[in-house]
Amino acid sequence: MVVPGGVDPAEARTAREYVALLRRLKEHSGLTYRQLEQRAAERDEVLARSTLADTLRRDALPRAEVVAALARACGAGDDVPEWIAARERLAAGEVPATDGTDPAPDGTDQEPEPPNEPPEPSDPRRGRTAVTAALVSLGTVVLLTVGAVTLLPQDDGTENTKSAATPTTSGYSRVRPARAPELCLTDGNVRVEGESKLLAVQRPCAEAVPPRVYLQGADDGRYQIQFRHPEHGTGCLTVLGDGVFKGTLEPWGDCRAGGNSQWFRVERADGSDRWRLRSAQDDALCVGVRGSAEEAGAAVVAEHCAERGGDDQVFLIGRE
Template sequence: MVVSGGVNPADARSAGEYVALLRTLKERSGLTLRQLEQRAAERNDVLARSTLADMLRRDALPRAELVTALVRACGAEQELPEWLAARERLAAGEVPSPDGTDTDPETDSPGPPPESPVHGRRRTAYSAAMASLGTVALLAIGTIVLLPENEGDDPTANRAATSPTSGPAPGFSRVRPARAPDLCLTDGDVRMDGTGESKLLAVQRPCAEAVPPRTYLRRAADGRYQIQFHHPRFGPGCLTVLSDGPFQGTLEPWDDCGAGGASQWFHIDEADGKDRWRLRSARDGRLCVGIDGGAKETGAALKAEPCAKPAGDDQMFLITRED
């Protein structure tokens, strides 16, 4: 039986081939990772985009509940039994022979077990926990330059000529907006004006209230940085510039530090010789991180916006190392 526009899960002879067919199913759906996550939620399924990206990148056999959520989100619910039957066959170590009968392979390992479902839900749980503390800000999103979405981007794309030693020292750091040095980079639940929709994003808050999480700068060999939030309970999350949706341009902590490609990397450039820094998107070097709202507004979200020329204080940050 050929299903899903020519994708037949019964053809899979290994876990890797099965995942490749799932990738084809996803591509033919025409949906982004975010759209699939949203469609799964509408069906009461859990399919975090970071978990989905990790699943489709590996050759390990996915768990049945993830397969179910993806197939349903792709609009192929009627074909779900075929997908689950093929998965069960592979999990049992059986592969189809050319004549259509099942045989036991001499060597066909599904590889290491996939990530725990907790991994994919960590940010969701984190968001709920932080919202319960009342860290809610109002966000009025204006026009933001659309970042091109390419879910397969190599995080080394759009590399600028930045010296690996020209930026701030990596490690746990305090990041403060230059216009409001009593505020610090942290996370908070941000609510969209008029819709009530909310999301856990990078915001500025009084430094005494900004920990946890702790901010960690991870520097790559080419001099670019990931900006991570480390929480004692929920673990690390990498700030990711969102490329679509109502929160486009804002920075969301993702628990998968590879799923966002170049959207999770930044150039940190010294701006004026006064130990002040600009955070520039590695995906689009024309975009710098600024503050959405008043520069001194508690709870205001950070967002990627066109870099000011000349550089202004609104896109300047003070970065100091913390042990």
Template structure:
């Protein structure tokens, strides 16, 4: 059967673009990493969810075996040959042929630009920053704007110290305890670098998450990744990542957070008065966003010791 629409591997020019197209295939399948692993096993393939999650979060060209198993699980056997041929072409550095217009398929998907290191702070160019800020404005608007609920007051200076689990922890939305804070991409695919998102806890490591105490009830979120190394979550003041949390290797520039207890849950408040929340519904891939503290459940988290449930 001829493949209609969807990701077209022949368009890939670089490893980063090839991986971006593979991510489209995974998202279009509607399958979680665990479901992909089980479906691949039914077809006699090995597709560990941690391996495919790591491969899709990087810009390096995945191994042919992983590409074959992933495409077979998502799109079927008939699509494997096209993807492997595209992978071999990208690996050899051969230029992509200009695709023939396909009116029935609609506009061609926009491939992601080569992705910078997930932990590297950087200055965005004016053009890229303006385009991405406009595109991302709608994504975070509901979470970043003022809430209809009463404002959550800032803690008093005499507030009792909060006991926060030490070492590796899981930061989980109060109403979606099966999700954990980890790295990922914005769901609109408009920003080329990694940001903090929520994914099923079984797929959220690496990186590991730690709340590193800085004294005076202030913490920073430190991530450790076997490939990217250590980094800390920063709150960029401008550019395409404004309103999100982004991993940087410069931990001196990390967001400084107070951790306040609200019953069984915690509120993570920045020094500028904003609070960490979940962008929209607490579902797989939802972004961690910064907004006015409103006392909503979307801004309350469970913090539990250990990397996995």
């Protein structure tokens, strides 16, 4: 079966190839992201252009409903069953043989776990792009600048004596703004100019789990801030570089796709237990909460380190 544009989803042997075929389908349609969004809306389907753009630039399998909506918007509605069947085959680890040989071993199309990450059940086939229908609406969120972080003792009860470059070992952590220690870093639905995304926000700590926050350290002292969800898997906070959500932190299912935009340096702020999170991509950017640091639901952003003083970009980081 070959759909418009000579694109056959059955040819895909990996998630990367599957997404590449979706890009070909979109290119053959000749439609912009906005036009595809409008076509989907005419069928009462949601296909946000920002979500679609993120989906097509990654190598992880997109959600089935996104695939179906995209195929119909591109004029390939009759071929939706083939697209979904190919997706489910890849999600199950089944790879078609093309030359009479046995299929590749299970997992060849799976994304590997982030380096040095301890085992934990997760579903790497699902990204962490916003699923607005499944989230409690937080309303319009003012983009934020982060508060202070205190490093609590290690699990064995001893104080951490590592240097400022590596303040803690990898592990589940609670990240709280110093100006509002009753709030915790978590995810939430953020709406800007009519568009919606699942991003890093701050909410009351009692409402912040799931996901659980995991700090994944590297040998050079950098850290990834991971959101681990029992249903959606692992998402690595990634600084977005353009669009209406520029500067916000989105949990991406692929923890390698964002390069340095997914890594942060943890530095002492003004005391032994207070910390600043600096972007490894741009030393001039620090994690903060735009708007009021005490506002529940405010979005976490990477902003210029010189924009604010005091505790606005300082965090308390403690073991969960």
